[in-house]
Structures are given as C-alpha cells and as structure tokens.
Amino acid sequence: xxxxxxxxxxxxxxxxxxxxxxxxxxxxxxxxxxxxxxxxxxxxxxxxxxxxxxxxxxxxxxxxxxxxxxxxxxxxxxxxxxxxxxxxxxxxxxxxxxxxxxxxxxxxxxxxxxxxxxxxxxxxxxxxxxxxxxxxxxxxxxxxxxxxxxxxxxxxxxxxxxxxxxxxxxxxxxxxxxxxxxxxxxxxxxxxxxxxxxxxxxxxxxxxxxxxxxxxxxxxxxxxxxxxxxxxxx
Numbered sequence: 001x002x003x004x005x006x007x008x009x010x011x012x013x014x015x016x017x018x019x020x021x022x023x024x025x026x027x028x029x030x031x032x033x034x035x036x037x038x039x040x041x042x043x044x045x046x047x048x049x050x051x052x053x054x055x056x057x058x059x060x061x062x063x064x065x066x067x068x069x070x071x072x073x074x075x076x077x078x079x080x081x082x083x084x085x086x087x088x089x090x091x092x093x094x095x096x097x098x099x100x101x102x103x104x105x106x107x108x109x110x111x112x113x114x115x116x117x118x119x120x121x122x123x124x125x126x127x128x129x130x131x132x133x134x135x136x137x138x139x140x141x142x143x144x145x146x147x148x149x150x151x152x153x154x155x156x157x158x159x160x161x162x163x164x165x166x167x168x169x170x171x172x173x174x175x176x177x178x179x180x181x182x183x184x185x186x187x188x189x190x191x192x193x194x195x196x197x198x199x200x201x202x203x204x205x206x207x208x209x210x211x212x213x214x215x216x217x218x219x220x221x222x223x224x225x226x227x228x229x230x231x232x233x234x
Contacts, residue, residue: 012087060115171223
C-alpha cells in the first residue's frame with residue numbers, strides 16, 4: 001500500500017503495545033490515528049512516529065469523546081479503514097471468586113468491553129459502506145474459556161472473555177461485507193500493563209495484531225482468536 005491509501009485508528013496508541021502497533025502500521029504505509037485520552041500524549045507519540053501519524057484525543061469510556069474523535073478523524077482522513085481496539089486496563093487486586101470488587105469490575109468492563117464496543121459502533125458502519133474494513137480486538141489467553149484454569153485477575157479475565165464474544169458476534173454480523181473482525185493475544189509483553197519483567201518485547205507483541213490489521217483483500221479470515229499468528233481456542 002502507498003502512504004495514505006488506508007487509515008488506521010489505534011486506541012491506547014500513545015505507549016506500550018499500542019505505540020508499537022501504530023509504528024508497524026505506519027511502516028507498512030498506512031496513515032495512523034494515534035488515539036489517547038491525553039492530547040499531549042498522542043501528540044508526543046506522533047512526533048516520534050513521523051508524518052504518517054496523526055494525534056487523536058480519545059477516551060473510550062466516554063460515548064461523547066468517541067463520537068467527537070471519530071467525527072474529527074473522518075474530517076482529517078475521509079474515513080477509517082482499520083480499527084485496532086488496544087486500549088485496556090488491568091485493575092484487579094488479590095480477590096478471587098467468589099469474592100470480587102464491584103467498582104473494579106465495572107471500571108474494567110467499561111474500558112475493555114464497552115470501550116471497544118463504543119469505538120466499533122462509531123467506525124464500523126463507514127467500513128461497511130466502503131466495502132472494506134479490518135477490526136482487531138486486543139485480548140488475552142486469560143479470556144479463553146478453554147484455557148481458563150484459575151481465578152486470578154477475575155475482572156480482567158471476564159472482560160476479555162466478553163470481548164471475545166463481541167468479536168465473534170461482530171464477525172458474524174459483518175460476514176460478506178468486506179469487514180474482517182478478529183481478536184489477537186499479544187502475549188505477556190513489556191508495557192505499562194505487562195510490567196518490565198515480561199518476556200516479550202513490544203515488537204513481538206504487536207506482530208499478530210498488525211498481521212490481522214493488514215490482511216489482504218480476498219482473505220476471509222474473520223471471527224478468530226490468534227496468538228503468534230496461530231489460532232487459539234475460545
């Protein structure tokens with residue numbers, strides 16, 4: 001692709017895996033909208049990424065912010081072809097089921113599930129109208145029902161399981177429209193969430209999301225969960 005042929009929006013794109021995803025997409029010739037709650041953080045990231053990146057103030061927990069940001073993005077670029085729902089939180093303390101912190105659960109779901117859903121609601125209709133789109137939801141093997149073997153990080157796990165369900169529903173609803181929807185597990189990656197002791201670097205963590213975000217036209221891969229470009233069980 002030539003620079004400017006496609007536009008990608010990366011939520012939570014100012015640091016960590018999101019920043020690396022934005023970098024790799026820009027390297028592949030896409031114009032990249034770097035979404036971040038703080039405009040200054042988005043602008044700083046774009047200075048590091050170069051002219052292919054544009055800052056976008058975006059708080060995925062606010063429907064008004066999402067509407068305003070996506071409207072601004074359309075004015076800037078004409079449309080959004082690729083959405084990477086990367087913004088997420090992990091707020092769990094030591095509690096494990098049957099105990100839980102209701103406030104932590106609510107805040108986690110508002111970002112990790114509803115946040116991704118809000119942005120998809122704002123962006124996907126334009127993709128359907130254009131007959132092309134790629135939606136990638138950043139998830140975790142912690143959300144896989146098949147692989148779930150403990151109650152650690154309960155709110156985070158539940159939010160990612162729900163995000164996986166949203167991925168499947170969106171893929172089914174959008175079948176045949178040219179819009180592909182998949183989920184990517186970046187693995188335990190060094191970032192603000194993953195911490196400095198994680199074994200994977202951001203470039204490795206970003207590889208599968210970027211692969212899914214740039215699936216070529218004619219590729220029918222949709223409704224899947226992938227890690228290291230290989231399918232994982234739901």
